[in-house]
Amino acid sequence: MVYSYYPGCTLKTKAKVLDKNARLCAEVLGFTLEEVEEWQCCGAVYPMGADEIATKLPAVRALHAASEKEQGIVTLCSACHHVLKRVNEDMCQNKDLQTTVNNYLAQEETPYTYHGETTVLHYLEILRDQIGFDNLAAKVKNPLTGRKIGAYYGCMLLRPSSVMQFDDPENPTILEDFIKAIGAEPVVYPYRNECCGGYISLKEKALAEEMSQKIADNALSKGAEVLITACPLCLYNMKKPDGETLPTVYFTELLAEALGLKEE
Amino acid sequence: MHGNKDHQADQIRAISGAEDRKCMKCGKCSASCPSYDVMDVRPHQFVSYLRGGDIDAMLNAQSIWKCVSCFACVERCPQDVKPAQIIEAARLMVIRQQGENYLSPDDVPELLDPELPQQLLASAFRKYAK
Numbered sequence: 289m290v291y292s293y294y295p296g297c298t299l300k301t302k303a304k305v306l307d308k309n310a311r312l313c314a315e316v317l318g319f320t321l322e323e324v325e326e327w328q329c330c331g332a333v334y335p336m337g338a339d340e341i342a343t344k345l346p347a348v349r350a351l352h353a354a355s356e357k358e359q360g361i362v363t364l365c366s367a368c369h370h371v372l373k374r375v376n377e378d379m380c381q382n383k384d385l386q387t388t389v390n391n392y393l394a395q396e397e398t399p400y401t402y403h404g405e406t407t408v409l410h411y412l413e414i415l416r417d418q419i420g421f422d423n424l425a426a427k428v429k430n431p432l433t434g435r436k437i438g439a440y441y442g443c444m445l446l447r448p449s450s451v452m453q454f455d456d457p458e459n460p461t462i463l464e465d466f467i468k469a470i471g472a473e474p475v476v477y478p479y480r481n482e483c484c485g486g487y488i489s490l491k492e493k494a495l496a497e498e499m500s501q502k503i504a505d506n507a508l509s510k511g512a513e514v515l516i517t518a519c520p521l522c523l524y525n526m527k528k529p530d531g532e533t534l535p536t537v538y539f540t541e542l543l544a545e546a547l548g549l550k551e552e
Numbered sequence: 553m554h555g556n557k558d559h560q561a562d563q564i565r566a567i568s569g570a571e572d573r574k575c576m577k578c579g580k581c582s583a584s585c586p587s588y589d590v591m592d593v594r595p596h597q598f599v600s601y602l603r604g605g606d607i608d609a610m611l612n613a614q615s616i617w618k619c620v621s622c623f624a625c626v627e628r629c630p631q632d633v634k635p636a637q638i639i640e641a642a643r644l645m646v647i648r649q650q651g652e653n654y655l656s657p658d659d660v661p662e663l664l665d666p667e668l669p670q671q672l673l674a675s676a677f678r679k680y681a682k
Contacts (some may be wrong), residue, residue, distance in 0.1 A: 298671040332675035333621060336640040338569045342676065367671055447623035457627050483586045483622035487675035490657065490663055492618065499586050499620075520669040527667065 289418065291409070292361045293321035295369035297329045303365070310364050310411055317419050317494035319320040321362060324353045330371040332521075333487065335365035341388050347375035348389055352402040359406040362414060364540070365520035370444035370452070373408040376453045376539065401457050410454065411443065412462055412518065412539070420470040429525065429548035431471025437474040438512030439463030440503065440536065442522045453502030456465045463516065466539060470546035475513075479506040484525035501529040508534055516542060560607040560645070568641035570634040572602040581625035581635040591615040595625045595635040602638055616643040617654055620681070647682045655680035 299307035314321050328346035335343035353373060354361035363369040378385050379402060390401045415424055441460055449457040460481060464474035482503055486494025504526065505516055515536040518521050526536040546551045565572070581595040582588055593601070593613035601609045610616075616639055625635040627649055646652050 296671070297674060298669045302667070304671040313579040329674055331678045332671045333678045334620070335678070336637050337567045339567055339643050365671065367675065412629045443620075443622040443624070449627060469602075483620050483624070485586075486620045486622065487672060487679055488587075488618070488620050490668075490672055491659075491680070493591055493620070497588070521671045521675070524667055524669050524672065 289319040290322055290516050291319060291414070292350075292357060292359040292406075293323045294327055294350050294361055294363050294368055294372060295323060296363065296365045297332070298520040299365060303523070303538070304542055306364055306518075306538040308521065309538070309544035309549070313540060313543050313547055315379075316413075316547050316549065317424065319414060321416065322357075322359070323362070323476075324350050326351070330368050332367045332371070334371045334374045334446060338382075338385075341385070341392070344375045344378065344389065346383075347372050348379060348402055349410070350392070351376050351379070351404075351406045352393075352400060353400065353406045360409050362409050362411055363542060364411050366410075366442060366444040366517075366543075367521065369410045369518075374451055376404050376406060376408050378404075382548060410518070412466065413454070415466060415469075415548070416462055421465050424466075425469040425471075428437060428469070428471055428546045430546055432542060432546055433471050433474040436475050436511050436513045437449070437467045437472045438477055438507040438510070438515045439467060439480055440484075440507070440515040440517045440522060440526060441481045442517065442519055443481070443486070445518065446481055463539065466543075467516070470542055472542070475507065475510050477507045477510040477512065479503045484522045486525070489521075489528070496525055497528050500525045504529045504534050557605045557607055560657065561602060561605050561650050564602055564610070564638065564641045564645065566606070567644055568634065568637040570602075570637045570641070571600075571631075572633060572638065574631040575599045575603065575633050576631055578630060580628045580630065581633070584624040584628045585602065585619075586622060586624065587615070587618040587620055590618050595619075595639065598638045599635055599643065610638075610642040611646055613642070617680070619636055619643075643679070644682075650657065653681040 446457040467474040485499040489496035516539040
């Protein structure tokens with residue numbers, strides 16, 4: 289299976305390890321990530337204003353590029369996934385937005401229209417729904433036996449669940465099922481879907497650290513030895529409170545390790 | 553500076569797509585909010601102020617810079633009011649005015665550290681500046 293792949297800004301820079309391991313593992317698991325050509329930064333936050341148009345165009349262009357190839361579009365970064373999924377929903381549901389956006393697209397070098405045709409998938413959804421965690425488990429060469437791993441979901445994969453439709457927003461299981469599939473022990477802790485502070489850590493560092501500290505303390509109290517995340521900003525914020533006591537890594541790093549693909 | 557109150561309330565309703573009139577004042581939005589302790593105006597108050605037309609209280613609130621857009625209030629509202637979208641609309645009403653950006657490129661160098669992801673700069677500029 290071949291998917292259009294939208295890496296996003298941070299996977300080309302600070303989060304290269306998230307990207308590289310995902311691509312390596314995809315090939316072993318039987319799917320290919322074909323990077324969208326000349327993709328633009330999605331803006332990293334969904335433009336909530338109903339009258340925001342230009343801020344939604346980068347996502348629409350990527351979604352359209354995937355539809356041209358009749359492929360679903362896959363993301364790894366939680367923020368990119370959130371933006372693409374919600375803009376796509378808007379392009380399906382909101383006829384006024386559709387009209388205005390398509391008026392812009394009519395001015396592109398090669399004019400086109402877009403109406404929300406593309407399926408937006410997170411890499412984890414491919415593992416769960418296309419590959420299946422049982423099949424993933426069967427391909428594990430180095431099970432991470434005895435490792436106590438806390439899933440850190442954060443906000444953007446889950447909420448609002450009416451649009452994201454990723455998992456139960458209050459009691460998600462996809463990352464715990466992933467942890468089991470790679471042979472480790474999931475540590476369930478109540479704050480796993482609380483916010484790390486997100487973008488607020490640029491200007492309100494103390495507030496963001498307080499939020500991420502609460503999550504780290506909660507995970508530690510339940511016995512987690514490491515947290516996994518899909519989001520570079522979550523990883524950055526979660527490293528702030530006490531990165532040595534409770535490290536945070538990308539889920540693809542552990543996936544690569546379990547599949548015997550880990551590169552130092 | 554923002555035109556008349558009724559017009560402003562309607563503007564916020566149009567930008568936010570939120571439905572303040574459906575609120576039944578259960579307080580779940582504020583109870584769910586991770587920034588609650590540092591907010592001068594809490595999520596449930598944004599809903600009330602919009603309903604009562606007290607627009608200045610919303611536009612002058614420091615809370616518009618404290619909301620993390622985590623959507624906990626949106627997810628947990630039993631009436632689907634979408635408080636975060638009201639706060640976003642208030643923030644947009646402020647930063648769309650000339651000279652009211654909350655973040656300038658000149659501020660960035662001293663906020664950087666070697667681990668800081670690009671995503672953080674992209675998202676902060678989307679939230680704080682036009």
